[in-house]
Amino acid sequence: MLNELKPALLMLAVFTVITGGVYPLVVTGIAQGGFPHQANGTLIEHDGKVVGSELIGQPYTDPKYFWGRPSATGPVPYNAGASSGSNLGPLNPALEEAVKARIEALKAADPSQTAPIPVDLVTASASGLDPEISPAAAAWQAPRIARLRGLPLESVRGLVEKHTQDRQFGVLGEARVNVLQLNLALDAERQKSR
Amino acid sequence: MTGNGYFQLALYLITLIGLAWPLGLYMARVYKDEIPGFMRWLKPVENLVYRLTGVKPGDDMPWTRYAFAMLAFNLIGFLAVYLLQRFQVWLPLNPEGLGAVTPDSAFNTAVSFATNTNWQGYGGETTMAYLTQMLGLNVQNFVSAATGMAVLVALMRAFTRREAGGVGNFWVDMVRSTLYILLPLSLILSLALVSQGVVQSFSAYEKAALVQPYAQAETTVTEQVIAVGPAASQIAIKQLGTNGGGFFNVNSAHPLENPTPLSNFLELLAILLIPAALCFTFGRFVGDMRQGGAILAAMTVVFTALLAVCVWAEQSGNPLFDRLGLATGASEMQAGGNMEGKETRFGVVNSALWATATTAASNGSVNSMHDSFTPIGGMVPMWLIQLGEVIYGGVGSGLYGMIVFALIGVFIAGLMIGRTPEYLGKKIEAFEVKMAAVAILIPPLVVLVGTALAVGLDVGRAGIFNPGAHGFSEVLYALSSAGNNNGSAFGGLSANTPFYNTLLGMAMLLSRYWLMIPVLGIAGSLAAKKIVPAGSGTLPTHTPLFVLLLVVTVLLVGALTFVPALALGPVVEQLQMLGVK
Numbered sequence: 001m002l003n004e005l006k007p008a009l010l011m012l013a014v015f016t017v018i019t020g021g022v023y024p025l026v027v028t029g030i031a032q033g034g035f036p037h038q039a040n041g042t043l044i045e046h047d048g049k050v051v052g053s054e055l056i057g058q059p060y061t062d063p064k065y066f067w068g069r070p071s072a073t074g075p076v077p078y079n080a081g082a083s084s085g086s087n088l089g090p091l092n093p094a095l096e097e098a099v100k101a102r103i104e105a106l107k108a109a110d111p112s113q114t115a116p117i118p119v120d121l122v123t124a125s126a127s128g129l130d131p132e133i134s135p136a137a138a139a140w141q142a143p144r145i146a147r148l149r150g151l152p153l154e155s156v157r158g159l160v161e162k163h164t165q166d167r168q169f170g171v172l173g174e175a176r177v178n179v180l181q182l183n184l185a186l187d188a189e190r191q192k193s194r
Numbered sequence: 195m196t197g198n199g200y201f202q203l204a205l206y207l208i209t210l211i212g213l214a215w216p217l218g219l220y221m222a223r224v225y226k227d228e229i230p231g232f233m234r235w236l237k238p239v240e241n242l243v244y245r246l247t248g249v250k251p252g253d254d255m256p257w258t259r260y261a262f263a264m265l266a267f268n269l270i271g272f273l274a275v276y277l278l279q280r281f282q283v284w285l286p287l288n289p290e291g292l293g294a295v296t297p298d299s300a301f302n303t304a305v306s307f308a309t310n311t312n313w314q315g316y317g318g319e320t321t322m323a324y325l326t327q328m329l330g331l332n333v334q335n336f337v338s339a340a341t342g343m344a345v346l347v348a349l350m351r352a353f354t355r356r357e358a359g360g361v362g363n364f365w366v367d368m369v370r371s372t373l374y375i376l377l378p379l380s381l382i383l384s385l386a387l388v389s390q391g392v393v394q395s396f397s398a399y400e401k402a403a404l405v406q407p408y409a410q411a412e413t414t415v416t417e418q419v420i421a422v423g424p425a426a427s428q429i430a431i432k433q434l435g436t437n438g439g440g441f442f443n444v445n446s447a448h449p450l451e452n453p454t455p456l457s458n459f460l461e462l463l464a465i466l467l468i469p470a471a472l473c474f475t476f477g478r479f480v481g482d483m484r485q486g487g488a489i490l491a492a493m494t495v496v497f498t499a500l501l502a503v504c505v506w507a508e509q510s511g512n513p514l515f516d517r518l519g520l521a522t523g524a525s526e527m528q529a530g531g532n533m534e535g536k537e538t539r540f541g542v543v544n545s546a547l548w549a550t551a552t553t554a555a556s557n558g559s560v561n562s563m564h565d566s567f568t569p570i571g572g573m574v575p576m577w578l579i580q581l582g583e584v585i586y587g588g589v590g591s592g593l594y595g596m597i598v599f600a601l602i603g604v605f606i607a608g609l610m611i612g613r614t615p616e617y618l619g620k621k622i623e624a625f626e627v628k629m630a631a632v633a634i635l636i637p638p639l640v641v642l643v644g645t646a647l648a649v650g651l652d653v654g655r656a657g658i659f660n661p662g663a664h665g666f667s668e669v670l671y672a673l674s675s676a677g678n679n680n681g682s683a684f685g686g687l688s689a690n691t692p693f694y695n696t697l698l699g700m701a702m703l704l705s706r707y708w709l710m711i712p713v714l715g716i717a718g719s720l721a722a723k724k725i726v727p728a729g730s731g732t733l734p735t736h737t738p739l740f741v742l743l744l745v746v747t748v749l750l751v752g753a754l755t756f757v758p759a760l761a762l763g764p765v766v767e768q769l770q771m772l773g774v775k
Contacts, residue, residue: 003262004259004266005270006248007248007365008263008266008269009270010246010247011243011247011249011267011365012274012333012337015336015337015372016274016329018377019332019333019335019336019337019372019377019431020328020329020332020333021328023332023380023381024328024428026381027381027388027394027424027426027427028424028427030385031394031395032394034385034388034389035388035389038388038389038390038391039388039426040393040395040397040400040422041393041395041400041422043400043402050400051402051403051405052402052403052404052405052418053400053402053420054391055391055450055453056402056420058404058405058406059404059406059408060405061406061408061409062406065405069538075410076408076410077408078418080419080421081319081320081399082317082319082320082421082443083319083442083444083447083448084443084444085444085447085535085563085685086534086563087535087565087566087659087660087684087686088534088535088565089565089566089660089661089664089667089686090512090514090534090566090567090568090569090664090771091664091767092660092664093661095514095534095566096514096518099514099515099518099520103520115521117520118520118521118528118530119520119521119530119532120529120533122520123515123532123534123536124534124535125535125536125538126444126536126537126560126561126562126563127448128444129444129448129449130537131449132537132538132539133538134527134528134529134538135527136525136527137528139527167198167455168454169456171201171205172455172456172458172544173455173456173458173459173539173540173544174455174528174529174538174539174540174544176538176539180405183405183406187405
């Protein structure tokens with residue numbers, strides 16, 4: 001075994017240079033040159049200020065905004081510096097309590113909405129950073145947003161539709177609505193009308 | 195499940211096999227030193243590596259020397275990763291100023307990456323400096339995968355040799371795996387991932403102003419810190435090399451690690467691509483493509499059946515959600531089902547598909563939280579791990595594990611028909627069967643003894659997060675994952691403690707090397723034998739009957755060993771869940 005230690009050491013050194021140095025640097029170079037927006041986190045800037053990432057959700061408690069998936073990150077929800085799921089098992093009483101509390105909060109924000117709540121709106125996402133909700137979850141919230149913002153329901157639905165992404169290539173994944181972009185569009189709508 | 199769900203699953207399997215076929219043939223040429231023209235420009239690099247390291251590529255190693263070289267290389271790799279973690283606080287490329295990793299966690303992680311397990315007791319973005327990720331973890335992602343492929347190549351080569359003393363050269367097999375196979379594929383995949391939004395930068399974490407400032411306790415949170423880093427280059431190889439160690443804590447569920455359905459599809463393909471392709475390589479190596487095809491068929495049968503169970507269980511969802519009056523049906527408007535611990539863009543189908551693929555392969559990356567799966571939905575990945583990571587399995591390790599099962603299969607058949615078993619022209623005798631038995635029995639032993647130890651001790655029970663049977667499942671899953679070099683987890687378990695870091699570290703070491711050493715022993719013994727022509731009493735090993743024999747052997751060993759333990763966890767929980775209604 002001792003005879004093999006020297007080549008082992010040298011091999012690791014060589015491959016540290018190739019796979020640990022050259023390879024990530026080449027990828028970084030091409031990525032920063034070819035896809036700088038994506039490679040740096042797909043950030044959204046408003047007036048030179050970063051207001052978020054298209055790919056990272058944000059927390060909302062104000063009923064005037066569309067709410068995203070519940071987030072289990074600590075110490076605050078949607079902490080993109082420490083991603084985490086809830087890891088609650090299906091029969092854990094804590095899961096039932098959390099879901100019940102979310103149902104109550106949603107109903108309190110809009111007592112007139114009596115349709116069943118889409119499941120993704122009251123269950124924590126895997127990353128705690130999910131930027132999206134299902135089209136059903138957006139449709140469920142649309143009447144509340146329209147009323148609180150004094151907008152016609154049709155125009156809110158139009159905005160939702162505009163920010164709905166179909167399955168990729170019509171096939172892959174699930175249809176979804178980007179919550180941050182939708183809320184930014186709602187705020188822009190308000191400024192337009194002033 | 196909608197029609198689209200079935201279509202996505204079928205599309206995945208067809209694309210996988212379609213890509214694995216040509217890749218497998220390409221890999222066979224690489225290992226036989228018949229490098230195709232379009233990659234021959236790398237030959238000078240390969241030769242330079244040998245010159246720099248003083249390796250003589252023509253050196254034919256007996257299996258013992260091959261094993262020593264492999265062990266020495268892995269030992270040095272382990273030490274490098276350990277030291278990088280311990281000293282990262284004083285090293286460059288650490289913009290967040292992350293501190294030295296604790297000794298027990300650094301030990302666990304170093305073992306984890308050197309053994310191709312990539313169990314993660316830590317959260318990436320809060321623990322590992324960019325330099326540690328690149329020079330430590332990323333390098334091991336490549337070379338631990340290449341180590342597994344090299345051991346498989348030695349075994350495949352042994353079937354083609356007659357009365358030979360050696361099984362090949364470890365360094366050559368390892369270097370070729372990395373240079374001609376892993377590196378080019380990783381480069382292509384990482385750039386495809388960046389185009390979808392996977393980050394690749396060296397800057398410090400970004401800060402964003404929240405649209406709606408968030409009041410919590412006494413303070414108002416106005417800012418969001420967004421962790422970034424050189425992630426794409428690492429994620430590509432983590433999937434291709436069946437490593438699975440995430441750049442961020444939540445692994446491939448993180449939107450910056452797996453941002454779109456397309457990135458998810460590509461990563462899913464990468465998880466099973468090389469393990470499936472190696473079946474074609476095997477067929478080409480032994481000069482009979484049907485032999486590789488039979489093994490691939492056996493793997494695919496088990497995979498498809500368990501995939502169906504997992505998708506069904508997760509789509510059926512949690513009866514609790516129905517009782518609370520939620521909308522849980524799948525439609526074009528929502529995924530429905532059990533969405534706790536799942537991302538909207540993946541929904542139920544792609545989460546269940548990933549959970550099945552990542553545990554069929556010894557990958558262990560996750561795009562949903564397995565701890566929040568329904569009892570049956572979570573049992574599928576756990577049992578796939580416990581089957582020994584042979585349903586496609588790890589790169590190299592999956593196929594050599596499956597060949598070991600094939601040896602047991604022909605041995606059992608040989609007992610039934612009263613003839614000396616043969617496989618591919620080699621007589622299977624006492625030594626091979628003993629080594630195969632060791633390779634098959636060590637991992638379950640590690641898993642079951644480890645689980646008993648952990649649930650028997652206060653310090654082990656202290657890590658459990660969910661109450662009841664599910665808590666037991668968390669421990670069983672952790673030991674199964676470490677004891678079969680998978681790396682995924684029921685993440686609720688607090689495993690970053692000295693007890694679990696040590697126990698799981700030992701489990702990873704035992705199961706990785708006590709599989710590799712017996713396999714190399716088998717290779718050495720087979721290489722030394724004559725090749726006997728198939729006779730009338732030879733059991734053909736390319737027929738549907740053999741596929742069935744292989745499937746039954748794998749499932750029987752897996753069921754006999756783990757049904758009692760599974761009964762205490764997921765089975766009890768499922769019965770409790772039926773009572774929820």
